[in-house]
Amino acid sequence: MDPIHVTAGSTARMGGVDVTISLTPAQAAALGADAAVMADWLHSAFYAMALLRTGRDSTGEPYVAGPADWYTPITDLDHRLIPRLEGVRDAVVSSHAHSGGTVQDLALAMDVKRSTAQYRREAILRGKDRPTAWERWAVGGGPENKGQVDNTDPQD
Structure with a gap:
């Protein structure tokens, strides 16, 4: 399904x-509450894209957005969603490497040259202050999930 x-x-x-x-x-x-809050932030991205593309509000009326209209999409994307998505990506790239994935496999998945994939992987695996707080969040969740995450079933 x-x-x-x-x-x-x-x-x-x-x-x-x-x-x-x-x-x-x-x-x-x-995932706990993270699923719902990330969905909310993704909705902000869809809302902003629709407003940018159409110049219309949610009722379909013409609308010229002002600075205050962009506050929520900016904070939801820049401060909330993007750092978490980067943390997930970096944790996945690290897991890919630790599970035996090759740089060539990574390059194919990233749709970049092998040298670019190798550079990115090395930055994640050996970079300063790694894993980042958002990589740790991606793997272990927030305080509400501590000790509750079961990673034993790879089918889930």
């Missing part, structure tokens, strides 16, 4: 599109 479902048109809650991401019980338990 596909964990992502898209419903568009009149059956969508607001008549446009619903994007549903489903998690198993074990995945939901491992």
Whole structure:
């Protein structure tokens, strides 16, 4: 079963599109509240993209956004979502290397030259202050998950 479902048109809650991401019980338990807050921040990205592309508000009316309209998308993306996504990416690249993944495999996955992939991997594996706080968060979660994450079932 596909964990992502898209419903568009009149059956969508607001008549446009619903994007549903489903998690198993074990995945939901491992992520805790992080799943909902990250979804909220991703919604800010979608909202900002739609406003940038259309110049219309959520009711469809023409709208000229001012500085205050950009505060929430900026903080949600720059301060909240992007650092966490970078932490997840870096933890995944580190796990890829530790599980025997090659630099060539990484280059293919990153869609970059082998030398670029090698540079990025080395920066993650041997960089100063590694793992970062967000890499540690990606692996272990926040304070509410400490001691509750079960990494024993790779199927989840």
